Amino acid sequence: MTGRMARDVPTLESVAALAGVSRATAGRVLAGSPRVSEQARDAVLHAAQELSYVTNRAARSLMTRRSDSIAFVVAEQEERFFADPFFSLVLRGVHAAVAAHDVQVVFAVLSTGAERERFERFARGGHVDGVAFVSLHGDDPLPGRLQEAGVPVMLQGRPFGAERDAPTAVAYVDADNHGGARAATRLLADEGRTRIGTVTGPLDMAAAVDRFEGFRAELAALELKPAAVAHGDFSVAGGRRAMRELLAACPELDGAAVANDLMALGALQALGEQGRRVPDDVALIGFDDIPLATAATPPLTTVRQPMAEMGRAMATALLEMVDDAGPRKPLILPTEIVRRRSA
Numbered sequence: 204m205t206g207r208m209a210r211d212v213p214t215l216e217s218v219a220a221l222a223g224v225s226r227a228t229a230g231r232v233l234a235g236s237p238r239v240s241e242q243a244r245d246a247v248l249h250a251a252q253e254l255s256y257v258t259n260r261a262a263r264s265l266m267t268r269r270s271d272s273i274a275f276v277v278a279e280q281e282e283r284f285f286a287d288p289f290f291s292l293v294l295r296g297v298h299a300a301v302a303a304h305d306v307q308v309v310f311a312v313l314s315t316g317a318e319r320e321r322f323e324r325f326a327r328g329g330h331v332d333g334v335a336f337v338s339l340h341g342d343d344p345l346p347g348r349l350q351e352a353g354v355p356v357m358l359q360g361r362p363f364g365a366e367r368d369a370p371t372a373v374a375y376v377d378a379d380n381h382g383g384a385r386a387a388t389r390l391l392a393d394e395g396r397t398r399i400g401t402v403t404g405p406l407d408m409a410a411a412v413d414r415f416e417g418f419r420a421e422l423a424a425l426e427l428k429p430a431a432v433a434h435g436d437f438s439v440a441g442g443r444r445a446m447r448e449l450l451a452a453c454p455e456l457d458g459a460a461v462a463n464d465l466m467a468l469g470a471l472q473a474l475g476e477q478g479r480r481v482p483d484d485v486a487l488i489g490f491d492d493i494p495l496a497t498a499a500t501p502p503l504t505t506v507r508q509p510m511a512e513m514g515r516a517m518a519t520a521l522l523e524m525v526d527d528a529g530p531r532k533p534l535i536l537p538t539e540i541v542r543r544r545s546a
Contacts (some may be wrong), residue, residue, distance in 0.1 A: 236405025296514020383538030384417025396458030446473035
């Protein structure tokens, strides 16, 4: 470099010239777009490092009309968000996916109408390039409204009321909740349990509905009837309360499929209170495979869903939608049984 060039502030054009690519390609690489070749990406990043080029985020935002940020939105009460490891594991996957793209993650918990209205104004105002929603209840209109306003939207979980494996207006990533619940129920039956009950999650959520339907479908295939059904709220206290209801409705209960691990931990407490041994008297299976499952007494047999992988898949698809707002097919990730000592 000449003395004059050394004193000059490097520009996107100088990076592109040194890398031997167009200005547009250099801009895409430095914006973190996946739609460039590995050769071009390496050349641009090497040139930027050699020239000590630092992206001017404000200028780039004016040029691209992007904020270089996506939102991670949890539609729950704060108490549930902080109590359930599910959310942090999904968020970990989101962070892993955006780390290489120079994109920020804006985090929001929407538990009141005022918070939802504020966030909608924020997202419509162009402050985020896309929104990933987690833990929606019922037929929530917010994702659809944002999508209609031109904001790319990705859901964790199938929209409530939509049929499994059917096209949906809003893209989503989900686990095989139905198949996982069937596998858990089948395991209980294979262990010789014949009076099998279940604790459902909130039935205004598609995941909870799928797990309940999977439980019933597998029992029907085995020519068994549910011994008892109790409804929970995905919390430890809700699981404890629901297990007491199951035992009151069916004192002979010998197996239970519980719709998430936190409720299964509460169910373990209720069984202990009533002198029921697990798994000798009642075999118990949860759903999620959160870290606390291994610390339970006894350690919890559960259905593992790939929570961090769901977060990565959501964020990756959302970034692709920001770059190219085409439709995305639903992505359903597999679940698997993790055998421990509760069943």
